[in-house]
Amino acid sequence: MKLILLSGGSGKRLWPLSNDARSKQFLRILDMDGQDEKVSMVQRVWEQLKKNGLSDDSYISTSQSQVEILNNQLENEIRLVVEPERRDTFPAISLAASYLYSMSSVSLDETIVILPVDPYVEDQFFENVKNLDQVLNDSGADIALIGVKPTYPSEKYGYIIPEQIDNNQFYTNVNTFVEKPHHSEAVSMISQGALWNCGVFAFKLNYLIDLLIELGLPIQYETMLSQYGQMPSTSFDYKVVENAKNIVVSPYHGYWKDLGTWNTLTDEMTNPIVGKGYISEDSINSHLINELNLPVTVLGLSNIVVAVSPDGILVSDKDESPRIKEILKSDTSRPMFEERRWGYYQVVDYSQNKEKDQILTKKICITAGNNLSYQYHIFREELWTIVSGEGELVLNNSIQTLKKGDLIRIPPKTMHSVKAISDLEIIEVQMGSNLIEEDIIRLSTDWSEIIKFCIK
Template sequence: MKLVLLSGGSGKRLWPLSNDSRSKQFLKVLEDKENNLESMVQRVWNQIDSVNLAESTVIATGKSQVDMIKSQLHNQADLIIEPARRDTFPAIALAASYIFSVKQASLDEVVAILPVDPYVDNQFFNRVKDLEAVVRSSDSQLALIGVNPTYPSSKYGYIVPNSTSKDKEYHTVNRFTEKPSEKQASSLIAEGALWNCGVFAFKLSYLISILEEKGLPTEYEELLKQYASLPKISFDYEVVEKAEKIVVLPYDGYWKDLGTWNTLTEEMATSQIGKGVISEDSKNVHLINELDIPVTVLGASNLVVAASPDGILVSDKEASPKIKELVGEFDSRPMYEERRWGWYRVLDYTKLAEEKEVLTKRICIAPGKNLSYQLHDYRDEIWTVIKGEGEFILNEEVRLIKAGDVVKIPSGEKHAVKALTELEIIEVQTGSQLIEEDIVRLFMTWEEIKEQVLNFKKVQ
């Protein structure tokens, strides 16, 4: 069986820690067995690895999340990178074409799809493995996992089966109900309805045949070329609603969607992350602070306080799901991002006269990691090294840099740096377009970069 993890999200429901490049699955607010902070995607990947599914798993994601996935999973995951933001049907179609034409999987292969961020016990992934047998024995087009509800929630969708007889491992699906009222949810549970956790499986031949019917390429590279023109439509609307035979496999274990601050804080092992103080008379308060200044909470109850370079949130926990509605109009650039080489934080941004801009960043590069060999068309940069040592290249000239050094990089000049020890730099950009897209990457790995420099010097 092949497993596809869908990693998307616009990053609004857990603002200000999440943003368009750092969605909720990348927030390191959970704890692993060694009491180290980990993200949802790291937790899920370790669980998948524990049931021996990691080697057959791919992650479908957008370009903005690639560096963060590579950084947090240490380049272990096979990635399918969507060239444009679409919806779940195009994403799953692209994944199916990748498994079919690149991985050369048989049309008889069973493919399971699940979100990258469920909060579950390890046994959940054993249940995911059971989907393969269910798809084959039931001769269904789709096999879903349905969670036995623990209360009548209005936040989840429901799967209503035709039969709930105890002697059957799976049931045919009668209908779906999306986010009912609590009263309706109680009636659905009485009918034997299950929470829809977004996990399902199918034979590869089923989705490939759908692509062929729609006149879409089944070859991965060809579908990539057309991807930006595919309609923005969900897999539910495009496939599930049209399927004639769907079955559901019940799961009677722990499952939770950590999609809002009130649900996420329920699973955090600590009430405070980062600098600050929560007074003893404060009850049921969680403080998550990514800033270098302390935050103090006095005499408050049932609050989540979250602070990051993107903003500050103070919210009653029950009201926190409304955050997406309120910050939807915020259109500022992400102020903090994790990258494959480390992280950066925006310290200041100013617009000057005559369309000039100034942007100041603090950049941290992990030991042994490097920035690509690159140039910028619209900005100059000045680097001040504040910590560590590195190997720096400017226009094929190589030299060592260390704390206290200042480096000037005019626009159009090719440059790269590799951290010999943890390297921190204050970078001041000046120019007319201070955006991440103003990067022309020439070479990525340090081996390629050094080889290019040596070849250039030989030619000279």
């Protein structure tokens, strides 16, 4: 059995902590047994996969923009299948399946399980995941789903209507699906034994490979990668699940929750305050999440969430917090905080002078042993001030040491990289006519390869 975890998302529902570079699954605000520091949803799920013996058979399907943060948070333990561009779940799953088939030589009889990268579940949930292989073999079904027993008549989930309920069986046939019904419909369906669709399903690899052939789509990974922009941009549910002739569902009766909005996420926080701040005792059921080094105080306000980050400030009634996605749908602001494979950066200030030159100030933190890529920029000049730590600097193929207090000027088209010997903090001031993240030409990310440039 192989698992494909889907990692996507635009990062709007948990703004301002989440953004286009750091979706909800990467926010480090959850507690986990045995961990002193806060963890993200993806870190929590990965630990559960390891605990249940599933991590070695797991792959993550993601977009290029999330590769570095996944490597940072999961410490390069993972195997990634990277979309060349964002489309939808059908092309993403198809690309991953073609990788397993043509690059990893996975048997066509192998069970493939698809699941989100961020479910908030008990460990028992993964026993149900393991059982999907047996469910497919016993039922002969095209697709096997996991359905969650509803706890209330929600309008934001899809519902699976089984043909009959037998608590002594691992699975039952599926009658139909209803996507996000009205409250009254949800009440009626729950009374009939309907289950929430939690986005977990399984199929034999040959089922999807045969379907791709039937649709005239490539099954070789390299070919699909080169033609990815021509793949139909549609969901797997719409393209495959809704057209499958034989579907079964395996009920899960344990705890499951989608932590996709501030009101659901704060329910699972053990401490009402993350970061610097204070909440008065008469502020009932209120939470403060503060990523800045400025104190925030909440007085006499109940049932609210206050979230503060370099991207902005949210003050919202918890029940109204899901509206933030709609409000921000046309926002195109650049992310002010990003995690990378080497550490993270935070935008401190941005301005434009009288000559129309742009000036961007960043705090860059590189963790010990990691390095930036060997790179140069076309349009911008950079000035570095070393605030703390020690490192090695490569500048136009020459090597020098870095220490606290050093000042480094990097003109446009100057090749440069730095490796942190100890945790390294740099204040970087960018100046130029076009300050964009895309203004970067990477020559290498491997430090041993970078040193070879200097030896030459």
